[in-house]
Amino acid sequence: MKTIDLAKQTVRDLNQALHDQAAACTETEWEVLNPKGQHNLAVGLDQKLRVDIKGHAGYYCGGMNKEADIVVHGSAGQGVAENMMSGSVRVKGNASSSAGATSIGGLLVIEGDAGSRCGISMKGSDIVVTGNVGHMSCFMGQAGTLVVCGDAGDALGDSLYEVHIYVKGEVKSLGADCIAKEMRDEHIQELSHLLKRAGVDEDPHAFKRYGSARQLYNFKVDNASAY
Amino acid sequence: MCGIVGLYLKNDKYQSRLGELFSPMMIAMTERGPDSAGFAIYGDAVDSGIKFTLRHEDENYDWEKLAKDIEEALVTKVDWFKNSKVAIFKVKTDADFVENYLHENHPDVLIMSAGTSIEILKEVGLPERIVNMFNLDKMQGTHIIGHTRMATESAVTMAGSHPFSTGMDLCLVHNGSLSNHNRMRQELKRNGIHFDTDNDTEVAAGFLTYRLQQGDSLHQALEHALKELDGFYTFTIGTKDGFAVVRDPIACKPAVIAETDDYVAMASEYQALTTLPGIENAKVWEPEPSTIYAWERGSN
Structure with missing residues (x-):
């Protein structure tokens, strides 16, 4: 295992060392010490690596990740795993706003709470939050799955496209064009599979499903007040 | 930002x-x-009276004279110390008296804060x-x-x-x-x-x-x-x-x-x-x- 101590080296040193693995992979296990809330940790990875960040991360941790499995042993700031392509990011603590924003693939697991706008404009990733999510989560979500084991804040799924949203707890309010939907067998299966992948022990039957009413896809003058 | x-x-x-x-x-x-x-x-x-943070553009401003002026004009006691361009004045009287006195007689002195414990420095x-x-x-x-x-x-x-x-x-x-x-x-x-x-x-x-x-x-x-x-x-x-x-x-x-x-x-x-x-x-x-x-x- 390779250890990078950010008390002695810079974030650029860390990211360069991780990027170098894309061309020739010489070390798959990485440990990052003393992250102390610094921004842009382990961003833009493009290799099947395991990266353990031992502490709290700042903004955009694991952003644009491809293939790597990144674990934050603490909390993460805004935009964790933003625009993730594949691989996984796991946050042991809480995440700030815009977790998994615009993420295209891969799995994001937040073991604590996520702030506002979790999964905003997500485009195909799977996001599992063990705790609660804040307001405007999944705003304009296009594809993928958002699972919330706790409660969701105001305006969940506002202007939603085709993300499947599953919430176990209370939803404070639904956003425009987001509605509760029937939980069919295929959804129980999808959710069971995802909870298993995320290593979260929850009963899929306890969740409710939310999705798009598909009324705002194209502009209709009758809907003007909903925009 | x-x-x-x-x-x-x-x-x-x-x-x-x-x-x-x-x-x-x-x-x-x-x-x-x-x-x-x-x-x-x-x-x-301060247990009684008011603490002011006062500031003057001139780093060599004569705070001691100001303290004496306030003591004489308002018949009160002033404890003070200087910190860079500001001075902390502890005055044993009502805040309004001091503020009015400063506005009328020393308009070049800025009042940054007033209270019993606050000091604003910026x-x-x-x-x-x-x-x-x-x-x-x-x-x-x-x-x-x-x-x-x-x-x-x-x-x-x-x-x-x-x-x-x-x-x-x-x-x-x-x-x-x-x-x-x-x-x-x-x-x-x-x-x-x-x-x-x-x-x-x-x-x-x-x-x-x-x-x-x-x-x-x-x-x-x-x-x-x-x-x-x-x-x-x-x-x-x-x-x-x-x-x-x-x-x-x-x-x-x-x-x-x-x-x-x-x-x-x-x-x-x-x-x-x-x-x-x-x-x-x-x-x-x-x-x-x-x-x-x-x-x-x-x-x-």
Whole structure:
């Protein structure tokens, strides 16, 4: 295992060392010490690596990740795993706003709470939050799955496209064009599979499903007040 | 942009080290606000009378003469000490008497703050320079809030930097921008609130001053602020006994809070909290939008 101590080296040193693995992979296990809330940790990875960040991360941790499995042993700031392509990011603590924003693939697991706008404009990733999510989560979500084991804040799924949203707890309010939907067998299966992948022990039957009413896809003058 | 930081001590353990613990928090927020910085520290309280933070542009201003003038004119006792361009005056009389006397006889002396324990110190420049200028790391107290500014709405001046005084022992720091401050400034002026700058945060401070004058509690004043102020903001409000944190309903501007048995700390970013003792095991979370968080000595 390779250890990078950010008390002695810079974030650029860390990211360069991780990027170098894309061309020739010489070390798959990485440990990052003393992250102390610094921004842009382990961003833009493009290799099947395991990266353990031992502490709290700042903004955009694991952003644009491809293939790597990144674990934050603490909390993460805004935009964790933003625009993730594949691989996984796991946050042991809480995440700030815009977790998994615009993420295209891969799995994001937040073991604590996520702030506002979790999964905003997500485009195909799977996001599992063990705790609660804040307001405007999944705003304009296009594809993928958002699972919330706790409660969701105001305006969940506002202007939603085709993300499947599953919430176990209370939803404070639904956003425009987001509605509760029937939980069919295929959804129980999808959710069971995802909870298993995320290593979260929850009963899929306890969740409710939310999705798009598909009324705002194209502009209709009758809907003007909903925009 | 801008960075805000606050540190409130729940007990006596770190009171002698308040400034020392807070200095790196201010400096850590330099990237968010490199053009000016300031802080409001609460400590060294007076038992009777009022403590003023006064400032004069001339670093060699004769504060001793001013103290004597006040003693003679108001038949009172003044204890004072100088710190860079400011002086702390402890006067054993009513605040109004001193304020009126200064306005009429020494209009070149600025009143930065008034109260029993608050001192507001702020200047243009890098946070590290301002922290050193005022010897913050030697200061003691119960709580402190600070601000590093990256100006967006008005000029980079000492007067436009934070914290803004909002009344006796009260002050405000702000990360964000207000969009209805011009109209609100006009309304508040009609209600007798005075403004020194065209800064948006001064309007928020003036709004709180006005609401408190109308008899609101701090909590009620902040609830009114949530309804009336339009824009992006995370506010931290220093009070005589603690501080409060409020974010706007959209909560675009960041804030993180850390709590241990000994303190509550808030900052725009977690980076500013990493030097605090015991932070590794602190409860760290993000304050909810439109929610008033307050910590006060004696209440918890």
